[in-house]
Amino acid sequence: MARVLSDAVDLSDSQHLVRQNVQNICENFDDAYWREHADQNEYPQEFVETLADHGWMGILIPEEYGGAGMGTRETVVMMEEIAAGGGGFSAAQAVHGGVYNSAPITEYASEEIKSDLLPDVAEGKTSIQAFGLTEPNAGSNSPAMETRAERDDDEYVINGQKIWISRVDVSDYIVLVARTMPRDEVEKRTRGISMFLVDLDDAVDQGALEMETIPKSAGxxxxxxxxxxxxxxxxxxxxxxxEGNGFYQVLDGLNEERLVIAAECIGLGRLALERAIDYANEREVFGNPIGSNQAIQHPLAEAYARLQAAKQLTYNAADRAASDDDSVDLGAQANAAKYLAADAAFKAADAAVQTHGGFGIAKEYDVERYLREARLTRLVPITQQLALNYLGEQVLGLPRSY
Ligand SMILES: Cc1cc2nc3c(=O)[nH]c(=O)nc-3n(C[C@H](O)[C@H](O)[C@H](O)COP(=O)(O)OP(=O)(O)OC[C@H]3O[C@@H](n4cnc5c(N)ncnc54)[C@H](O)[C@@H]3O)c2cc1C
Known part of the structure; x- marks a missing residue:
């Protein structure tokens, strides 16, 4: 069987190249690799290193800094294939920060930082996988953050707390967002926030960073x-x-990143659907393959239709993001794509578990992991409700209630 949804959208030559190369890499990492790493809560270092060896950690880094100089369209293809290639949303998340954190650095960091760091990031020698925005008292409402950075001569002194910050253990640096002006001293709550590059080894050496893992049930x-x-x-x-403009720097590129997350959800949904189709064809009960029962077949067909729609919206929006057409409301498309893709992934994974019967929760079939991951996609990096809030308020012009 051809890969599900492989012909759902037209690809450019460079997108074809990305897809083929990433698929080839993924084929070297089988289900047992991902299952074992998931079971042991172990970061897939070899997989990430292989991607870096092929230059994919630098997909967004400009060629002058040693990267591939590609854009959102190619990144969408790459991340969909990484998720679909067996590792699921977790595999995509294992590299997501490393790929995406280069964007604010390329756009806003000093020439010195860029030429010092980006070539090594592109080669996988240096890792900037961590991004620190969320705080205990500022989840979806990130401008409510309280972490302070105060200027002291030629340094900033940072105090505060962050939560849910991923991949700190595999990062050399974290991109950290903190208040340089207290909330009550700025006319707009989105101002007075700044972005920093923090050397994590240095932070530990100073005795100024403590960290604790958050035990969790997905990813x-x-x-x-x-x-x-x-x-x-x-x-x-x-x-x-x-200084003071960091929140706007976070927002810049957010829609493109949201499209990439949507592609990761679609990849996970495809993976779950492909596994369900295989099992539905193989498993015989009452003398027939279970896939001949419409109660099994229709949820899979529905999952296919939902994934198809989400994929077309995501790719269409990624193409339009690359155009200079200012009339495109990318926020509307990116939030709709992320919302639909997360839901499509969840429905596909749920149908895959049901198709497997009791084996749906057996680790050896992997679909239980896909379902846990699909549930997570409805929470991060933006919850489904907050995506709908955006569409309701910013796109449909409805009043804000909070
Ligand atoms: C596995 C994982 C990895 C993460 N990695 C990172 C990371 O690397 N860096 C980082 O900075 N953050 C990270 N996050 C944080 C993530 O971005 C937040 O969890 C997410 O934005 C939601 O914030 P919250 O958990 O505080 O939920 P809350 O903001 O507390 O919301 C709780 C619930 O209330 C709903 N809600 C809140 N306000 C409204 C409203 N006005 N209207 C409707 N519903 C509302 C939300 O949708 C949600 O369902 C990660 C989270 C997870 C779970």
Whole structure:
């Protein structure tokens, strides 16, 4: 059987190249690899290194800094294939930060930081996998963040707490977002926030960083942490972009990143659907393959239709993101795509579990892991409700209730 949804959208030559190359890489990492790493909560280091060896960790890094100089369209293809290739959403999340954190650095960091770091990031020698935004008292409402960065001569001193920060254990640096002006001293709550590049080894050496893993039930390969910063000193030149403008720097590129997340959800949904189709064809009960029962067949057909729709929206929006057409409301498309893709992935994974009967929860068939991951996609990096809030308020012009 051809890969599900392989012909759902037209691909450019460069997208074809990305898809083929990433599929080839994924074929070297079988189900047992992913199952074992998930069971042991172990980061898939060999997989990430192989991607880096082929230059894919630098997909978004401009060629002048040693990267592939590609854009959202190619990244969408790459991340869909990584998720679909057996590792699921976890595999995509294992590399997501490393791929995406290069974007604010390319756009806003000093020339010195860019030429020092980006070539090594592209080669996989240096890792900037961690991004620190979320806080205990500022989840979906991120401008409510309380972590403070105060200027002291040629340094900033950072104090505060972050939560749910992923991949800190496999990062050399974290891109950290903190308040440089207290909330009550800025006219708009989105101002007075700044972005920093923090050297994690240095933070540990200073005794200024404590971290604890958050035990969790999905995304097993990737670890997430609670972090405490206590008088962490960061050189002033590690400010990324303009002081006070960090929140807008976070927003810049957010829609493109959301499309990439949508593609990761679609990849996971495809993976679950392909496994369900195989099992529905093989397993015989009452003398017939279970897939001949419409109660099994229709949920899979429905999952296919939902994934198809989400994929077309995601790819269409990624193409339009690459165009210079200002009339495109990318926020509307990216939030709709993420919402639909997460739901499509969840429905596909749920149908895959049901198709497998009792084996749906057996680890050896993997679909139980896909379902846990699919549930997670409805929570991160934006919850389904917050995506709908965006569409309701910003796109449909309905009043805000909170
Ligand atoms: C596995 C994992 C990895 C993560 N990795 C990172 C990371 O690397 N870096 C990082 O910065 N963050 C990370 N996060 C944090 C993630 O972005 C947040 O969990 C997410 O934005 C939701 O915030 P919250 O958990 O605080 O939920 P809350 O904001 O507390 O929301 C709780 C519930 O209330 C709903 N809700 C809240 N306000 C409204 C409203 N106005 N209208 C309707 N519903 C509302 C939400 O939709 C949600 O269902 C990660 C989270 C997880 C689970």
């Amino acid at each position: 097993d390969l990737v670890h997430s942490y609670e972090l405490w910063f206590d008088d962490l000193r960061v050189p002033a030149e590690n400010l990324i972009g303009e």
